[in-house]
Amino acid sequence: MMSDKEIEKQNFLCWYSMYATTDDIEKANAINKPAMDRLLSQYSQDIEMMHISRNLHEKLF
Numbered sequence: 480m481m482s483d484k485e486i487e488k489q490n491f492l493c494w495y496s497m498y499a500t501t502d503d504i505e506k507a508n509a510i511n512k513p514a515m516d517r518l519l520s521q522y523s524q525d526i527e528m529m530h531i532s533r534n535l536h537e538k539l540f
Contacts, residue, residue, distance in 0.1 A: 488525070491518050496529045 481489070495504070495518075508515050519526070 487518075488522060492522060492525055492529070495522075495526060496533075 499507075504515075
């Protein structure tokens with residue numbers, strides 16, 4: 480069973496990397512900047528790894 484933190488991480492990373500547009504991210508920052516800052520700071524390494532792997536995948540295929 481996943482903890483609340485693990486669920487939060489999975490949900491945020493999925494939303495941020497797959498579904499959120501630039502406008503969505505800007506709106507989230509405007510509505511709740513402290514939470515967005517915390518999440519981006521907390522999961523920045525995971526976000527960077529996803530960007531690197533996505534770029535590598537696009538170059539290979």
